[in-house]
Amino acid sequence: MLSKWLVYLALVIVKATTPSTIPEFKLTSKGVEPIVIQLNNTSAKDMYAKTKDWIKETYYDPDEVIKAEFQNKKIRISGPAEKAYSYKVLGKNYTGGIDYELIVEFKKNRYRLSFIIDKNDMHLIKTNFFKKDGEMTKYGKQAIPDIEKTMNELSSSLYNYLSSNEIDQSDEW
DSSP states (O other): OHHHHHHHHHHHHHHHHSOOOOOOOOEETTEEOOEEEEOTTOOHHHHHHHHHHHHHHHOSSHHHHEEEEETTTEEEEEEEEEEEEEEEETTEEEEEEEEEEEEEEEETTEEEEEEEEOHHHHHHHHHHHBOTTSOBOTTHHHHHHHHHHHHHHHHHHHHHHHHOOOOOOOOOO
């Protein structure tokens, strides 16, 4: 009986210390579906405030990228992702960037991210990287994973910032 409890306790400890994964953005010919990320014991107000701090640390000109704010409810960010994707045609590498909006909406213990690619960029992606049936072209198979990586790195950066409780105030470098 004691050994069952020890096994159970070990499983609980492993589960509690295993880093959680967050949902990832997926790009299709129709665009990008929003994702909802759980952040336990965190109020909408705290997430909103930390998101504003994250924007200040992430973007060169934070006041320029914030396009709309609804205190403790929503922030809309607009920015470019230079070199968001690359693909090869006839041995030559091509890179491209995208303009996007990132909408962050807050509720208690969770937030929703919507990644909206600029309509002109989305038209280019749809016509060059997807077939009419929604399948990826050979160039899309090269470029789409790069775009998804770009989106998910941004999402992970925000998640890591919001989920960290530490504020390093040390003077040591």
